[in-house]
Amino acid sequence: MMNCKEATRMVSEGLDRDLALGEKLRLQLHLFICDYCRNFSKQGNFLRRAAQSANKRKSD
Amino acid sequence: MTLPDDQQLAEFRDYLLRYALYRLRDEAAAEEAVQDTLLAALQAKSGFGAQSSVKTWLTGILKHKIIDAQRKLCREPLQIDERVDSDGDVSDFDGLFDKTGHWGSDGPRTWANPDASLEQQDFWRMYEKCNERLTKRTALVFAMRESLGYEIEEICQNLEITATNCSVLLYRARMSLRLCLEKNWFGERS
Numbered sequence: 001m002m003n004c005k006e007a008t009r010m011v012s013e014g015l016d017r018d019l020a021l022g023e024k025l026r027l028q029l030h031l032f033i034c035d036y037c038r039n040f041s042k043q044g045n046f047l048r049r050a051a052q053s054a055n056k057r058k059s060d
Numbered sequence: 061m062t063l064p065d066d067q068q069l070a071e072f073r074d075y076l077l078r079y080a081l082y083r084l085r086d087e088a089a090a091e092e093a094v095q096d097t098l099l100a101a102l103q104a105k106s107g108f109g110a111q112s113s114v115k116t117w118l119t120g121i122l123k124h125k126i127i128d129a130q131r132k133l134c135r136e137p138l139q140i141d142e143r144v145d146s147d148g149d150v151s152d153f154d155g156l157f158d159k160t161g162h163w164g165s166d167g168p169r170t171w172a173n174p175d176a177s178l179e180q181q182d183f184w185r186m187y188e189k190c191n192e193r194l195t196k197r198t199a200l201v202f203a204m205r206e207s208l209g210y211e212i213e214e215i216c217q218n219l220e221i222t223a224t225n226c227s228v229l230l231y232r233a234r235m236s237l238r239l240c241l242e243k244n245w246f247g248e249r250s
Contacts, residue, residue: 003161005153012231016205016212036167043238046174050187051206053178055082 002030007037015044072115073098076122083126083208085191085199089133093125100125127218130204133196134219153235168238171246183245190240194233201226202233 002010007030010023019027031038076097080090100121158164177183191199201219204210210218215226 003157004163004167005157005161008235009231012234013227015234016227016230034163036163039168039170040238043168043171043174043242044234046171047234047237048206049175050178051202052209054184054187055207057184 002026004030004034004037007031007034008040011037011041011044015048068114072118075115076118079119080122080126080129083203084129084133085203086133086196089129093122093129096125097122130200130219133200134221153232156235156239169242169246171242174246177245186241186245190237190244193240194236198229198233198236201229202237205230 007027010019010027013019014024014027031041073094076094077090080093081087084090084093097118101118156164156166191202194202201215204215204218205212212223212226215221216223219226221229
C-alpha cells in the first residue's frame with residue numbers, strides 16, 4: 001500500500017505527466033481512504049488555477 | 061520607419077521588465093535580459109520596419125534572452141536546501157510525515173471555497189510572499205510549468221535539467237506553497 005509521502009509525489013507527478021494505469025489505480029486507492037492526501041490533491045489543482053490567474057493578472 | 065521616442069522607450073522598457081520578471085522571478089536577471097534586449101535592438105535597427113510593431117519585435121528578442129537567463133539561473137550553485145539525492149528523493153519535507161511515511165497530525169486540511177480567494181487583493185499579496193520563499197530555481201520551474209504552461213520536456217530542454225530533477229522541483233514548489241498558504245491564509249478561514 002502506498003504511503004502518504006509516495007502518494008503526494010504521485011499526485012504532483014500526475015499534474016505533469018499521464019500516470020501509468022497501475023500508478024493511477026494505486027493512487028486512487030490511497031486517495032479513497034486518505035482525507036489528507038485528497039486535500040493535497042485538491043490543493044495542487046488549486047495552485048494551478050492560482051498560478052494561471054496570477055499570469056492573467058500580470059498581463060492585464 | 062520611425063524610432064520610438066524616449067517616453068515610448070520607457071513604456072516598452074517597463075513592459076519588457078514585467079514580462080521578464082514574471083518569467084525569471086529574479087530582478088537582477090530580468091534587468092539584465094531587458095538591457096541585453098534593448099542593446100541587441102539598437103544594434104539591429106534594420107529589423108524594425110519589417111515587424112508588425114516595435115513591441116512585438118522587442119518581445120521576440122526578449123524571449124531568447126530569457127531562455128539564456130533561465131539556463132544561467134539554473135546553473136547557479138545549489139543552495140543547501142535544494143540538494144536532491146540522485147534517486148530524486150526529497151527529504152526536506154520528512155518532518156511533515158511520520159516514520160511510516162504518513163501525514164503526522166498536521167496533514168493538509170480542507171480549504172473552504174478557495175477560488176473565492178482569487179478575487180481578493182490580500183490573497184495575492186500572501187501568494188507573492190509564499191512564492192518569494194521558494195528558492196530561485198524552484199520558483200522558476202513552477203512558474204514555467206504552472207503559469208506559462210510549459211510541458212516537462214520543454215522545461216528540461218530549456219533549463220538543461222533532468223526530468224527527475226524537474227519533477228522534484230515541482231513537488232517542492234507545491235509542498236511549500238500549499239503549506240505556506242494553509243498556515244498564513246486558509247488556516248484562519250477554516
